[in-house]
Amino acid sequence: MSETIRLRAIGHVRGGRKEPIDDDWDAVGCTIALDPAQFQPEATASLGDFSHIEVVFHFDQVADEEINRGARHPRGRTDWPLVGIFAQRGKGRPNRIGVTVCRLLSADGLNLKVKGLDAIDGTPVLDVKPVMTGFLPRGEVREPAWSKELMDRYW
Amino acid sequence: MSETIRLRAIGHVRGGRKEPIDDDWDAVGCTIALDPAQFQPEATASLGDFSHIEVVFHFDQVADEEINRGARHPRGRTDWPLVGIFAQRGKGRPNRIGVTVCRLLSADGLNLKVKGLDAIDGTPVLDVKPVMTGFLPRGEVREPAWSKELMDRYW
Numbered sequence: 001m002s003e004t005i006r007l008r009a010i011g012h013v014r015g016g017r018k019e020p021i022d023d024d025w026d027a028v029g030c031t032i033a034l035d036p037a038q039f040q041p042e043a044t045a046s047l048g049d050f051s052h053i054e055v056v057f058h059f060d061q062v063a064d065e066e067i068n069r070g071a072r073h074p075r076g077r078t079d080w081p082l083v084g085i086f087a088q089r090g091k092g093r094p095n096r097i098g099v100t101v102c103r104l105l106s107a108d109g110l111n112l113k114v115k116g117l118d119a120i121d122g123t124p125v126l127d128v129k130p131v132m133t134g135f136l137p138r139g140e141v142r143e144p145a146w147s148k149e150l151m152d153r154y155w
Numbered sequence: 156m157s158e159t160i161r162l163r164a165i166g167h168v169r170g171g172r173k174e175p176i177d178d179d180w181d182a183v184g185c186t187i188a189l190d191p192a193q194f195q196p197e198a199t200a201s202l203g204d205f206s207h208i209e210v211v212f213h214f215d216q217v218a219d220e221e222i223n224r225g226a227r228h229p230r231g232r233t234d235w236p237l238v239g240i241f242a243q244r245g246k247g248r249p250n251r252i253g254v255t256v257c258r259l260l261s262a263d264g265l266n267l268k269v270k271g272l273d274a275i276d277g278t279p280v281l282d283v284k285p286v287m288t289g290f291l292p293r294g295e296v297r298e299p300a301w302s303k304e305l306m307d308r309y310w
Contacts, residue, residue: 003279004161004162005161005163005164005279005281006159006160006161007159007162007250008158008160008249009160026293034241038224038249039224040225042225042226042237043224043225043226043241044241045236045237045238045239046237046238046242046299047239049297049298050242050297050298050299050302051295051297051298052292052294054254056252069193069195069198070195071197071198081200081201084197084199084200084201086189086199086202086282086283086285087202087204087285088285089284093282094194094282095162095163095165095211097162097211099209099211100290101290101291101293103293124158124160126160126252127249127250129244130242130244130298131296132244132298132302132303132305133296134302134303134305134310135244136256136296137206137207137286138271140206141207141286141288141291142206142207143204143205143206143285144205147205147285147287147289148287150287150289151287155293
């Protein structure tokens, strides 16, 4: 039922924060350096026509024992409900995958300057996709109070 | 520079389309069956408080020779520009990762009924995250004409 899937980092986050801190990520700029051993510069052709990209990355600093497979209080806040790991976006999750939309400042061949990517220096990047309005949520988005509160200072 | 990362499917898409077809995905319903050998039902606790989820999945039917590492015309449309693989969302991409926001109809323990997930029956699922408005794009989204045209009939 659960086969192993082997991936290879397409590049890494360079610069930005050295340590994971919960909030104010929109103030942080960094570069996504795609691997020149795997890709030619045309792999990012026309990416500059998009204002935002979606970055899929690997929380490689998360240890096995930090991975939650059940439920927990987000950020340990016991005034918030017990929430399943698949109902929150914290890093201590199965497969350690992060997905974040950030602003693309420039795409210079294999070097992408971005702002507001909540991944630290050295993070392996698994994919980069353009943000198309057609891929945003269809219909009204409903969410609980705790997730709005959690995001209050995040960016 | 580019280490191997081993992942394990957290579950699979069950039902829905048997073949990848480009358009009208919002008409398609399917179930994400999370692996009971890995997770207890509380792994999805409170997920029902969200209207939409983001599903990270693996295009496992894409053969090595279908993977583009440079640029191509999206959907082979030569009237559209040559676009780098990281500036489009097609399935023939390095690491074969898909990320899609769809509607969550119900979360019954490890079985999530969804609508509008553009992944076929049997697709391995790598992660499920709740859609929080705080994780949507900050600021106005700019995109080229071809990506709007491509999405016209997609959902």
